[in-house]
Amino acid sequence: MSELHVHNSFTRQKEKFTSITPGYAGLYVCGPTVSGESHLGHSRPYITFDVVQRYLRHLGYKVRYVRNITDAGHFEEEGREAIDKVGEKAKLEKMEPMEMVQKYTNLFHHAFRLFNCEDPAIEPTATGHIVEQINMIEDIISKGYAYEVNGSVYFDVKKYAASYPYGKLSGRVLEDQLETTRELDGQDEKRNKADFALWKNAPPEHIMRWKSPWGEGFPGWHIECSAMSSKYLGETFDIHGGGMDLQFPHHESEIAQSTIAHGHAPVNYWMHNNMITINGKKMGKSYNNVIKLSELFSGNHPLLEQAYHPMVVRFYILQTHYRSTLDFSNEALQASERAFRRLWEAYAILQKLAHSGNTDAEDTELDQKVITWCNECADFMNDDLNTAKVLANLFELAPVINGMKGGQVSIEALSADTFALLKNTFKTYLEDILGMQPLQAEQSGKLDSVLSLLIEIRTDAKKRKDFATSDQIRNKLAETGVQLKDEKDGTVSYTIE
RNA sequence: GGUCGGAUGGCCGAGUGGCUAGGCUCAGCUCUGCAAAAGCUGCUACAGCGGUUCGAAUCCGCUUUCGACCUCCA
Numbered sequence: 355m356s357e358l359h360v361h362n363s364f365t366r367q368k369e370k371f372t373s374i375t376p377g378y379a380g381l382y383v384c385g386p387t388v389s390g391e392s393h394l395g396h397s398r399p400y401i402t403f404d405v406v407q408r409y410l411r412h413l414g415y416k417v418r419y420v421r422n423i424t425d426a427g428h429f430e431e432e433g434r435e436a437i438d439k440v441g442e443k444a445k446l447e448k449m450e451p452m453e454m455v456q457k458y459t460n461l462f463h464h465a466f467r468l469f470n471c472e473d474p475a476i477e478p479t480a481t482g483h484i485v486e487q488i489n490m491i492e493d494i495i496s497k498g499y500a501y502e503v504n505g506s507v508y509f510d511v512k513k514y515a516a517s518y519p520y521g522k523l524s525g526r527v528l529e530d531q532l533e534t535t536r537e538l539d540g541q542d543e544k545r546n547k548a549d550f551a552l553w554k555n556a557p558p559e560h561i562m563r564w565k566s567p568w569g570e571g572f573p574g575w576h577i578e579c580s581a582m583s584s585k586y587l588g589e590t591f592d593i594h595g596g597g598m599d600l601q602f603p604h605h606e607s608e609i610a611q612s613t614i615a616h617g618h619a620p621v622n623y624w625m626h627n628n629m630i631t632i633n634g635k636k637m638g639k640s641y642n643n644v645i646k647l648s649e650l651f652s653g654n655h656p657l658l659e660q661a662y663h664p665m666v667v668r669f670y671i672l673q674t675h676y677r678s679t680l681d682f683s684n685e686a687l688q689a690s691e692r693a694f695r696r697l698w699e700a701y702a703i704l705q706k707l708a709h710s711g712n713t714d715a716e717d718t719e720l721d722q723k724v725i726t727w728c729n730e731c732a733d734f735m736n737d738d739l740n741t742a743k744v745l746a747n748l749f750e751l752a753p754v755i756n757g758m759k760g761g762q763v764s765i766e767a768l769s770a771d772t773f774a775l776l777k778n779t780f781k782t783y784l785e786d787i788l789g790m791q792p793l794q795a796e797q798s799g800k801l802d803s804v805l806s807l808l809i810e811i812r813t814d815a816k817k818r819k820d821f822a823t824s825d826q827i828r829n830k831l832a833e834t835g836v837q838l839k840d841e842k843d844g845t846v847s848y849t850i851e
Numbered sequence: 852g853g854u855c856g857g858a859u860g861g862c863c864g865a866g867u868g869g870c871u872a873g874g875c876u877c878a879g880c881u882c883u884g885c886a887a888a889a890g891c892u893g894c895u896a897c898a899g900c901g902g903u904u905c906g907a908a909u910c911c912g913c914u915u916u917c918g919a920c921c922u923c924c925a
């Protein structure tokens with residue numbers, strides 16, 4: 355595939371991607387609700403769409419990536435509700451929503467920078483767009499598709515479904531929704547059970563509240579994304595992303611609201627990532643099986659055998675296609691860690707290799723294979739972002755690179771052009787598009803010189819065949835996490851864990 | 852209950868009607884003072900039962916089984 359195709363959840367088909375404005379792409383991704391700490395499951399969408407965003411830019415699009423922060427609504431923080439149940443509490447004893455929102459927003463940003471996810475161009479907050487949300491609700495009411503009851507406003511789904519394909523995105527049948535027996539908040543106020551809130555009246559004790567034409571209240575969950583995406587990306591934009599679990603009701607509701615407000619569907623391509631599971635079950639708050647990111651990075655969780663570096667997690671996620679479920683296990687993460695170390699080491703070696711400039715390949719068969727492996731990466735990305743296949747090809751190339759270092763393969767086996775292509779492919783795909791970084795930061799010069807000294811002493815010992823001393827140095831260093839390697843050419847290299 | 856999606860080798864995971872990804876593990880070999888790393892070689896799977904086809908893991912049907920959504924959820 356020479357052009358980007360993506361799986362559109364709305365049509366359930368792979369479609370060629372064509373942006374609305376040539377050269378520009380608008381991407382909206384549902385961001386975090388900052389009432390708690392992010393967990394492993396959350397890493398999937400933000401890493402997935404970070405790659406989407408990077409790839410679009412690689413293709414030459416100027417991308418506006420918008421990802422919201424949900425900081426309004428009916429909040430709880432680990433059992434602490436955003437409702438002051440005891441009215442007499444002193445100010446500092448009460449939960450201050452802004453304090454909680456700030457705390458978890460900071461944690462979120464910190465974690466995803468460790469994942470090397472690029473910051474969105476715009477990261478709008480729901481509380482910062484109350485006016486836009488109210489305007490949109492008024493618009494929907496004026497068009498006759500929403501109604502007010504006791505200070506709350508609901509969207510009239512039944513009326514909408516009469517003229518529009520409600521349920522298409524999530525494969526839902528309205529009749530089923532109307533018959534649901536669930537007891538939901540505000541159910542008796544709604545004309546139909548399938549109706550959803552655009553605005554909720556705030557009871558007196560509710561802390562988060564804003565003035566509106568319908569009294570004091572707070573916005574419904576779905577309206578923020580519609581209001582903010584249209585504000586920053588336009589009434590119709592290119593790609594809307596998020597987890598599969600948001601298809602219904604969140605995204606379905608977004609489509610309905612925006613369709614009424616703007617007269618047409620809001621999004622051209624809906625993309626949904628699949629879930630991360632643990633023991634076969636979705637990792638989620640309500641299942642009580644989450645591993646928080648801070649726990650994952652520190653290894654401090656009963657289910658974790660060790661700490662996992664953010665890059666290992668990123669690699670592990672990208673080794674699987676984004677629309678497949680991905681099951682967590684220590685074994686899988688550990689396999690990813692080894693694999694990633696090996697791949698990155700090959701990349702590091704490649705950067706140090708230099709080609710003589712020969713225009714002819716000494717091994718045309720290998721040369722051709724390398725060209726194919728490199729060029730296929732673009733096809734794989736274009737085929738609905740098949741990062742798993744891209745990585746597979748990079749792994750095909752790793753033995754070629756390692757062989758060049760080990761002497762099993764001549765660098766001139768490849769033509770100068772192919773060698774340049776090889777270098778460029780690794781840089782472009784591994785670093786720029788998949789967004790991978792080395793596991794350890796650059797070492798300090800001081801550590802470097804200390805190790806050089808030890809290596810020198812050890813080399814002397816080896817010359818005298820004093821293997822007891824040389825092995826002692828190597829073993830003691832290994833205990834502290836520094837692995838010495840005697841290279842073929844007599845030099846010594848090291849890696850630090 | 853309704854809707855949808857899976858079931859791939861020891862493990863994780865791509866994938867397509869025929870040319871049998873990739874990673875990790877494991878075994879053997881090469882290199883090496885010994886290691887480590889690296890290279891080479893080996894391990895050949897697609898839940899079950901039918902059907903379509905010259906040919907199916909890949910298409911169709913049924914069965915078993917797991918999961919997601921239907922409520923806040925990435």
